[in-house]
Structures are given as structure tokens and as C-alpha cells.
Amino acid sequence: MKNDTTTQSRRTFLKATALTGGGMILGIHWLSGATTTPAASGLDLVKDTYVFNGHIKITSDNIIQIMSQNPEFGQNVKTSLPMIVAEELDADWKNVIVEQAPFDLKLYTRQFAGGSQSVKTTWKALRTAGATARQMLREATAQFWNVPLEEVTTKAGVLYHSKSEKSVTYGEMAAKAAEIPVPKDVKLKEIKDFNIVRSPRKNVEGINIVTGKPLFGLDYRQKDMLIAMVERPPAFGLKLKSYDAKAVLKMPGIKKVFTIQVFPEKYERQIFDTRTFNELVVVVGKTTWEVMNARKKLKVEWQPITTSIECVHTFSSERDETIPAGLESTDNHYLKMVERSAQPATELRKDGDPETAFKNAAQIIERTYTAPFLAHNMMEPINCFALVTDTEAFFAAPLQAPEYAEKTLATRLGLPLEKIEIQMTRMGGGFGRRAYAHYMVEAALISQQAKAPIKLIYTREDDMTYGIYRPSYTATYRAALDADKNLIAFHVKGGGVPEHPIAADRFPASAVDHYLAEGWEIPSNITIGAFRAPRSNFNAAAEQSFLDELAAAMGKDPIEFRLQLLQRAKDNPVGKHDNYDPDRYAGVLKLVREKSGWGKPENAQKSRGVAAYFCHNSYAAHVIDLTMKDGEPVVENVYSAIDCGIVINLDAATNMVEGAVIDGIGNAMYGALTLKDGIPQQNNFNQYRMIRHHEAPKKVDVHFVQNDIDPTGLGEPPFPPVFAALANALYKATGKRFYTQPFSAELERRQGD
Amino acid sequence: MAKFNLKINGETHRLDVDPTTPMLWVLRDHLNLQGTKYGCGVAACGACTVHLNGYAVRSCQLPVSTVKDQEITTIEGLSANGDHPVQQAWLEHDVAQCGYCQAGQIMNAVSLLKLNPNPTDEDIESAMSGNICRCATYLRIKAAIKTAAPK
Ligand code: FES
């Protein structure tokens, strides 16, 4: 296997652990080629390696190897998860090298990238793994020196006995320590004693990235590997009728053309089994360029799909999903959404008597917000390497949810789970898209049929037009005020194609006496998937813009208004109240108020907007300052306040928030995937506008709330409130409210007026 | 198919390939130089940026037949061990998130600094606007270019 420099295959790993049974092994050459931290560069031969558990191996020459268990897509878990292990191990970070762990649920739990959960769900297990190994090292050393265990201390990878002034490195004690029975109930460090966690540490993959090492799925190769591409309908609502590959087969380098069926008839889809097209024409050849070219010579006839119903299993339940026939268009979606939102919807939460409160209101404010489909557009297009034989299957792929992918692959291929091996490559972005592993099933079926190792590659056009988009949503917010301009009732009715976004128990639920949340849905054949902070990315945009307008109508400062609502939710919550913590929510608002100098006379002239949101267990607030230049908004400064509990790696966390802010501005301003007669109207970056260097804010000033709460996650929470902070700043700059995304289109429409 | 002698990263490579093949795929598929990335294939993202005679070009738009004896440098050839000042500045600012776009960003930045050793913020923004970073690390890219500029 070429280019397999930083990943350990599961088979090798299992062989090693089987040998040890948790104890000692000799002569396993783990490190061949691994250069994941600077400490490891120049290291070309490793002697004896001792396995402590699935996370830690220590060599006799004092290299601490830490396995990073979760898939890496830019959230920097490959650095932050090992930092947690190293902290409790009390290792010297200089001597740590990090490897991508194999996908193996016997060794690790929740090997999943998504939901901002990587740190939150592994925190305890990783700390325990580190502390356990440290305890084994101390016990072995106490025995070796014949001193009481309590007298053996550690610091930065060295064991000490101060009375006798003895010291020894972890590496020197590794052989003995690995033989110690695994201790139970080890004590974890006091948070105040952390010295790796909470400090800034460089990305362990940094040097490999800046020197162009083959880290990504698209870079993976094997000897005699062929390249495969798939041709599928040009529009949603079509399927394959027939094809003629004569011309293709005459093209240089082309080996085979055939069709595959992704799932069999009546297949019951599991949670991430979304696929847009079921029957695909496959072109297999020697090189990417040859296959790309030959594919253009395919003659394919398509036909309309008929309406179907599929059984879909979610995390906790199953439901029937209707996939309607027809060629859908964005214009038509918007018309249908207006019609549908006027009809009754499903009640999701009701507190008090909202109907009467609205009837008795002195003033009612009602606004409707709308957003289009969004494509994920990860920079690395969808791809997967597969080598499938009659008895086993190997994959190397950028993917977020290997556990779910493995089950689906096993079912589809009729192989036991143990015969499926998945190597998680680094991902060139994910944003939710790579949880949907249809492309792995496709690659598997192609390899099986071609009887060869193949790499399936989506072109950018394939990637952008495949579907699995962020849904298109709309929501109408209503607020009832009494004669003294007090908020007495709040109503949100939201829907979308094909799902509604409403999270009924979120703020401002519990903060208003009379509250109603409703949802409705319009079935569609456009497929959807999780997109950075699913649903929240729309809800925050709409709700936080509405609260801004509401505060203005009530004559209140927008931050003060939110704080008053939060105080109410804390002191005297209405109805069920277990969703958000009013104190932490208020905390980010207060912090951003302070850091941005909100309300200070020197900032009075600025066009600034504020928004906050809670999702995925963490809290975020932003203040955006902008100016208008030649009719275009220029974002000058962004102030961000985040409460995600303990921050593992301050610099990387800051990077993440900066990125989320810019991503939010980009999607709010420009993001849109529109359809006409089932055909996506954008298929590459020359048509789909992405935020670029000159459109990024001049400065993003990131602050974290300091507390000792266990980490609650960071990838998604800063993203949703950006949309509304921008909309609210745009209002200050232009005097107009922005209700429809993307805002650049709205600006253009208005300039045309 | 046609035979070409290509000068890449200081070495001459002989290969027999369809003359219309873009250098991007020659590098990735034929020469196993995978640092140069595919992002769009239509000159709209900059992921595939390499140097032709020392200056940035989009390798997805560069047919192998047009290269002739011009020198090509890829991210792998920028320095022996990642010690080019621009690479070092990238590490100092810990720019990368997913990292996929960064080889293209670095190659473009090196070319920018060669043409304009002391770029203003606006110079950087406009010179770099052809390179998309989906993770949106733009501020760090700018900071890294400014760090590398005097070196
Ligand atoms: S791949 Fe060449 S510019 Fe995008």
C-alpha cells in the first residue's frame, strides 16, 4: 500500500493488540514513515513499542505515540484529542507523535465527525486512557525502585522519586509498566493543573499540509488501481432508461462501462443512507483525464421517475418518506412554501394560550424569513477507494461516519462486519456531507464488478449537483405586544422542502408566557443532508433577525432585550425548560457586549448588528461592524464570544471560530443552490459564489468564556448566529431589513428598484 | 499519445501521455505528485496552483503539450523540508484547517511575493482572491503572507 504514511490498518493493529492482550509487545514497527509531529521527523527506526491501551503506545526510546480516534476534517481533532490523552498521561508534548487510529469499535467509541461531538463524547474516555497509563508507569516504577507508590511523581514524561533523587523516563519504564494489570478507577487531574489542555498547540499535521503530503482520500493510491466515474441523470426526478457505450469503449485507457444499482428494491434505508440516484452508469479506466473525457461520449437516455415511498430508519424511529415524481424548480418551491405556510401545521410546542394573547394584543409584528438550498462544496470532491473481493472489502475514504457506513456496506455486499475494513483518510472538508456514504457503496459495487481496486472520483460538477443539500426553509415569526409594549406571546411557524427546521424548545421558549411553535413539510425529490449546524443555521438567522426587529419595536436595546428574556427563563421559566442554560446564554451576550464596546459613544456611528444562539451544547454571540462601499457591504470587525466549556487548544479553537464567522458571512451573502426543471443551476465555482479573500472581514476578534465546564463542542455553534448578526448590521447600514437569503441577491434586487 | 520531457522540481521526467492532459492530472496520476490538488477543473478555485517559470498558474488549465521546456515547480519542489519562508509562516500562524486548499494558497502566495515583495492588505486580497478556502482561513493566510513578506 503506497502513500499510507500516517494511518495504521486495522489488521496490523489487531495483530498487535491480540499479541499483547493489553500487555507488552516487542518489535512492532509502528512508526515506519509516520512524521506527524516535528518530534518525529528524523526518526526512521523504532525499536520496542509497548501498548498501554487503544490510545497510547510508548517506545523504549521514549516516543509517546497517541492514536487519534476520530475522523479529521479540519476541526483539528487529530491534535486536540491526543492533547487530552497527553495531559492525563503527563507526557512531554515534544515527544508525542500522533497517528490516525484505525476504525475499530472494539477499541474506541463513537468514531464520528459531526454534531460538534468529538471532544465532548471522548473527553472522559481519553482522560481516563491517559491517566491509566500514567498510573501503570508509576506503579511499575514504585516496584522497580522499591518505594511507596505515592512517592512516585511525574512531570513531562519523566518519573521522579524526590527523596532518593531518582528519575527515569517513560520510555525506560515502558516495558515494565505495560505488564502492570490495568488499574481501575484512576484519579484524573485537577483542572487547575492542566498544562497541555488549554494551551495553544500547533496542528500536528501542519508540516505535512504545507509540504503537500498525500493525506487526503483523493491522494490515496494502490498498485494497479483504476479510476471510476459515474454518470447519472442531469436532473432530480429522472432515472436511467438506456445507454450506449460504444464510443466510450473505443477511447484510450477505458476498461469497462457498466451499470450499478446502489440499493436493491425495497431496501430500508438507515440514517445516513441517503442517495439521490439509484442506478448509475459507470466508466472505468486507467487515468482520471481519460475517464473524464471518455465519459463525455456516453449516450444516455433518461426517463422520469414515478412517485415512490421509502422506509427510512432514523436514530430512534422509522418513517416512510415520499419521493414525488416531477421536475422541481426553486421558483415553484417558493410559491408552494407560501401556500403551504398559510395552511394548518403540526403543533410542536404550546405554552399558555397564544390564540387569546394574539387576539388581545395591542400590536402584532409578523415577519417571514426564507433561505435556499445550500451545497456543502467541500474543497475535496467526493471520492472513495475500494477493493472488494468475494470474501472481504477494503476502503480508504474521506468519511465522517464510518460506523454507519460499515453497516450499510456489510448489508449491501452481504459480508460480515469483520470483513469490512475502512481506513479513514484526512478529509478536505466535510461540513456534514461526508456522513452520507452512498459514494462508498458505489465504489464497492464498482470494484466488485470491475474485479479491481478502483478509486471513484466525483468531478466538482458531480459533487455540486448530486443533492444532499441543506434544505430550503421558510419561517414566519409573530410577536404580540400589549399596550405597554411588553412581549406577551410568541409564535413561530416554519417549514421547508423537504423538512421543517423548527426546534421548538429552544430560546425564546420558556421566556414568554404564551408560546406556539409549529412545523410543516413539502415532500421533494431533492435530497438533503446535515449541513454545518443543521436547521440551527436557518433558525438562528430568522429568529435572531426577528428579535432585533422586535427589540427596535419595543424601544429596547437588542442585547438588553435578550438578557431580560433570559432572566425570565431563569427565574420563572414557562413550560418545559431543559433545553438551554440561561446563564451561559446570557454569558456570551455579556462578553460580546463588553469586548465590542457595545453602546459606547465611540461606536455609536458604526453599523453594527448582534446575534446569539445556542445549539450543539454550546453558546455563541457575535457583533458585526460593517460599512457600505460602492453598494457592497464590507465587514470590518467581528467580535465573537463563545462558551464551549473548557477550550482544549486555544489557537485552533480561535481558527475554528474565525472560519465559522467567515463561512457564515459567505453563505448568508452568497450561498444558493437553485433549480430549474430539476437541474441545479450552479455546477461549479464559476457559478456558485463562495466567499473569497477580499470579502472576508478585516478582523475577527474571538473570546471564550472562561469556565471549568467539561467541553461542549465548537465546530457548529459559532456558525448559525453569524447570519443574523450580519442581517442586523445590514439593516443599520442600509435602513432595510433582510428577510431572504442570500443577501447579495436581495441587495441587487433593491438596487434595481 | 505523445512523448514529453518535462522539467518538474528540477528533474526531467519522460512520459507518454495524451497531449491534451492538463498538468494537474499529469502530476497527480502519472508522476504521483499529489500535493497539487483538484478543486474545480475550470480555473475557479486555485487548488491546483503550481509555478511555471517561477510564477503561479492553474495547472488544471495547462495542457501538457504547451509546457515544452518551461520549468514547473509544485508544492513538493518548493523547498526540501518545508523550510521556505512562506511555508514557515504558514506553520507559525497555524493556518490550515482541513488543509486541502493550502498547497494552492502557498504556491500563489510565493508567486505574489515574488512580484510584489511588500504587498498591502488590498494587494494580498486581490492577488489571493482566485484561491478559495472552504474552511475560510483567509485571515490567517493574510497574516502568514505578511509575516513571510520581509524574508
Ligand atoms: S482545480 Fe484548477 S483552479 Fe480549481
Ligand code: FES
Ligand atoms: S483549509 Fe480547508 S479548504 Fe482551506
